[in-house]
Amino acid sequence: MTVFLKIEEPPRGAPASAPRPQGFALWALGFRPFYLLASGFAALSIVLWTLQATGLLPLQFLPGPLWHAHEMVFGFTLAVVVGFLFTAGRNWSGQDTPTGGALMALAGLWLAARVLVLTPWAWAAAVANVAFPLLAAWALFQSLKRGNNRRNYFFAGLLVVMGLGAALVHAEHLGFKLLPGWAGIQIALDVVLFMMAVMGGRVIPMFTNNGVPGVQATRHPRIEQGALGAVLALLVADALALPGVVVALVAAVAALLHGARLALWQPWRTRRAPLVWVLHAAYLWIPLHLLLRAAAALELLPSTFATHALTVGAIGGLTIGMMTRTARGHTGRPLRADRFDVACYVLVLAAGLLRVGLPLLWPASYVHALGCSALLWAAGFGLYALRYWPVLSRPRLDGKAG
Numbered sequence: 001m002t003v004f005l006k007i008e009e010p011p012r013g014a015p016a017s018a019p020r021p022q023g024f025a026l027w028a029l030g031f032r033p034f035y036l037l038a039s040g041f042a043a044l045s046i047v048l049w050t051l052q053a054t055g056l057l058p059l060q061f062l063p064g065p066l067w068h069a070h071e072m073v074f075g076f077t078l079a080v081v082v083g084f085l086f087t088a089g090r091n092w093s094g095q096d097t098p099t100g101g102a103l104m105a106l107a108g109l110w111l112a113a114r115v116l117v118l119t120p121w122a123w124a125a126a127v128a129n130v131a132f133p134l135l136a137a138w139a140l141f142q143s144l145k146r147g148n149n150r151r152n153y154f155f156a157g158l159l160v161v162m163g164l165g166a167a168l169v170h171a172e173h174l175g176f177k178l179l180p181g182w183a184g185i186q187i188a189l190d191v192v193l194f195m196m197a198v199m200g201g202r203v204i205p206m207f208t209n210n211g212v213p214g215v216q217a218t219r220h221p222r223i224e225q226g227a228l229g230a231v232l233a234l235l236v237a238d239a240l241a242l243p244g245v246v247v248a249l250v251a252a253v254a255a256l257l258h259g260a261r262l263a264l265w266q267p268w269r270t271r272r273a274p275l276v277w278v279l280h281a282a283y284l285w286i287p288l289h290l291l292l293r294a295a296a297a298l299e300l301l302p303s304t305f306a307t308h309a310l311t312v313g314a315i316g317g318l319t320i321g322m323m324t325r326t327a328r329g330h331t332g333r334p335l336r337a338d339r340f341d342v343a344c345y346v347l348v349l350a351a352g353l354l355r356v357g358l359p360l361l362w363p364a365s366y367v368h369a370l371g372c373s374a375l376l377w378a379a380g381f382g383l384y385a386l387r388y389w390p391v392l393s394r395p396r397l398d399g400k401a402g
Contacts, residue, residue: 025395027100029402030086031330032392033107035323036385038079041114043382045071050374054367066169067117069185072311074129074166075114077192080319081162082106082136085155087326089140090402093147098139106135126170133163158195162188183241189310190235196286196318197231197258204279205265207325211276211335217265227261230254234293248297255290262287274337275325278345282317285309285352292356305356312377313352320348320380327388332397340387347380 026032049068086097098106109132116125137159144152168184171177201224205217230253237247267280292306324341328334337345355373359366396402 023395024393026393027103028395029090029099029330030097030103031083031323031326033103034079034083034086034110035327036389036392037107037110038076038083038319039323039381039385039388041079042076043378043385045075046374047378050371054371066181066185069182069307070129070166070169071114071117073185073188073192074133074162074169075110077311077315077319078133078162079110080323081192081195082110082133082159084322084326085136085140085159087330087402089143089152089155092152093143093149095143095146097143102139106132106139109135122170122174126167126174129166129170130163133159133166137163155195158191161191165191183238186238187235189307190231190238192315193286193289193310194228194231194235196283196314197228199322200279200283200286200318201227201261204276204283207279208265208270208276211273212270215266215269219261220264223257223261223264227254227257230257234290244297244299248294251290251294251297255287255294258283258290259287274342274345275321275335278317278321278337278349281345281349282314282321285313285317288356289314301360305360308355309352312355312373313349316348316352316377316380317345320344320384323384323388327391330396330402331391331394332400333391340383344380344384344387347376347383351376351380 026036053068086103089095089097109128113125113128113132116128119125137156140159141153141156144150144156165184165188168179168187169181172179172181172184201219205219208215208217230250233250234247234254237250262280262283265280267277267284270277270280289306289309292301292309293303295301296303296306324337324344325335328336351373354369354376358369
């Protein structure tokens, strides 16, 4: 089975009293600064946005809904993706990805982009937000090229497409009517969906079989090909602005394939392994998102339900699950979720249920559901940032590099 990201578990039997390595290691590998920045940004920005959107914050200093979407995609999500790919890329290629000053510069560019969207300097914001994924793509590509790891080149290409999506949003803001800014958001979300589908197929069955004795999670080649192909077809349909009935058909077929894919992984047998069940629970949001997309394309439901099923449910759940797992594995810690990890999982997944499920069943609850969901989301990622700051900023327990 293809391995997407090697998770290293500390040797068993190591002395519990062994001294922990000292020093500052935030710039030792990509996941460290970007997981920390993403989690802190997720906690702070969503609270401010929700307070403003619900009228509880009288000062309208944040941009409108398009920019909220922009920041959640090109701010929070892209930071997690880049941190993850830099970490995985080193394993795939056996070559270094940015560390030290280069990693610090990329993190600084990401942070500058977050600040610049709040200023009148629209061109500077555009340059920073487009440059970040393009530079990350180049750095990843160089690592893969040095290691002759051609089979994963497409991840660098997907980062380039995300850069083009950001460019569309900023082009509209600057007065260039190439495509609507929302088209750039949707294309980027489709790219992230494809990345999650690839990642999910590679690691969730493996983690399930390794972490839950007796489970036989399997992959069917035709279902795998169909599930990934359907997501790519949806991306093309969105990019070409095909009629709603076509989008609905593609999304419905994709939902069935991803549902069948998840069933083969036996999620119902993972309830005793939090590091595993969180990934299954998050992946379940993907077929739900696709069904809601089909309904929205046929104008049966507002598109916000599908969007937040993907962003809050699938992206939120998979990122918190993989952020805890990779942070533990790549700092030499045991692959066992503690009570803080489980609390993060429950808070983020509950945020998705409230944000999508409650307004869907009870439309009058929208404002209250929005506020409660935002608080749960912020609590989940805020707890991660506080809990993992010492983990992400200190050297590995086993003394290895990274």
